[in-house]
Every structure is written in structure tokens, then in C-alpha cells.
Amino acid sequence: MKRKILMAALMLTAVAMFSGMSFAHNTASGCASRNDVTLSDQQNWKSLCSKSMTLTDGTHYCVATASAEVTNPAGGQIDNYYLFTIDTESNPTTNSYWERTINLDDNPGISDPSMAVVSTTRYFNLGAGTYTFYWLGRPSDEGTADTTVEDYSMGIVCTDGN
Numbered sequence: 001m002k003r004k005i006l007m008a009a010l011m012l013t014a015v016a017m018f019s020g021m022s023f024a025h026n027t028a029s030g031c032a033s034r035n036d037v038t039l040s041d042q043q044n045w046k047s048l049c050s051k052s053m054t055l056t057d058g059t060h061y062c063v064a065t066a067s068a069e070v071t072n073p074a075g076g077q078i079d080n081y082y083l084f085t086i087d088t089e090s091n092p093t094t095n096s097y098w099e100r101t102i103n104l105d106d107n108p109g110i111s112d113p114s115m116a117v118v119s120t121t122r123y124f125n126l127g128a129g130t131y132t133f134y135w136l137g138r139p140s141d142e143g144t145a146d147t148t149v150e151d152y153s154m155g156i157v158c159t160d161g162n
Helices: 002-017
Strands: 027-033 037-039 046-055 060-071 080-087 100-104 115-126 129-139 147-159
Touching (some): 037 129, 046 060, 046 147, 115 129, 115 147
């Protein structure tokens, strides 16, 4: 009888101690803001938001999804191209598969949209370690007007595949 009481007490202690602990290596996180970010540098990415996550042992399969509202710059009659991407580097190269391009115009005599929404999704296959996920934007080339990104968010979900 004492042995059963001791075992029950040990089990309750273990449940209490480990109740908040996940034994699977699944995690999720994200970032969002309404703070305006200006995109003005054609040579370097600007971070809209970022989130660091620590992945424990083994391989992790992660999906990051991000969206933003981009203001159409007023004035001029040129095509304004802007690039957006998700990466674990703060200044990656351009032309990736998950990079998105939007074109905002200000045509005379036409009621152009004042805002555009851009979204992208990226899949990552990552080993154990700490990673920072970045939601990034930039003008694509010289002559493109500066613009403001008003609202933006990114969500990341990682699983160990088990």
C-alpha cells in the first residue's frame, strides 16, 4: 500500500513539474506592428519585423507567412517596384522563389489604389539552433519612389515532423 501511495505521489509531482512542458519539438511565434516603416534603400533590405526562435534537437520543418500594407507614393508617373521576402538573413540576395514584387503607379487622370497588400509564404528545413526570421522589404531599383509600409505581420510555425 505504501508503495502505491509513493508511486501516486511521484506521478502527481511529475505532472505538476512538467505540466507546461511540451515533449514534442513544436513551436510557433510571430511579430506585428502598426509603426510605419519607410522603404528607401534600393541596395539593402529593411526589416519590417523579426522574431528569434530556438529550435531544439533534430530537424524542424517551419513555415513562415507574412503580409503588409504598402502605401502608393504620390507624384510622378513612373512604375514603382518594391520587393518583399521572408528570410533567416537580414540582407539576402534578391530573386528568391518566395520573393514578391508589387508595382505601384500614380497615373494622371486615373484613380490608382492608395494602398496595396503584399503577402508571401516560405518553407524552411532547419536543424537545431537559434534562428531569426525576418520580414523584409525594399525598393527594387533606382528611381523608385520611397514608400511607407503601414501595417505588417509575420507568423512562424515549426514542427519536428513527428
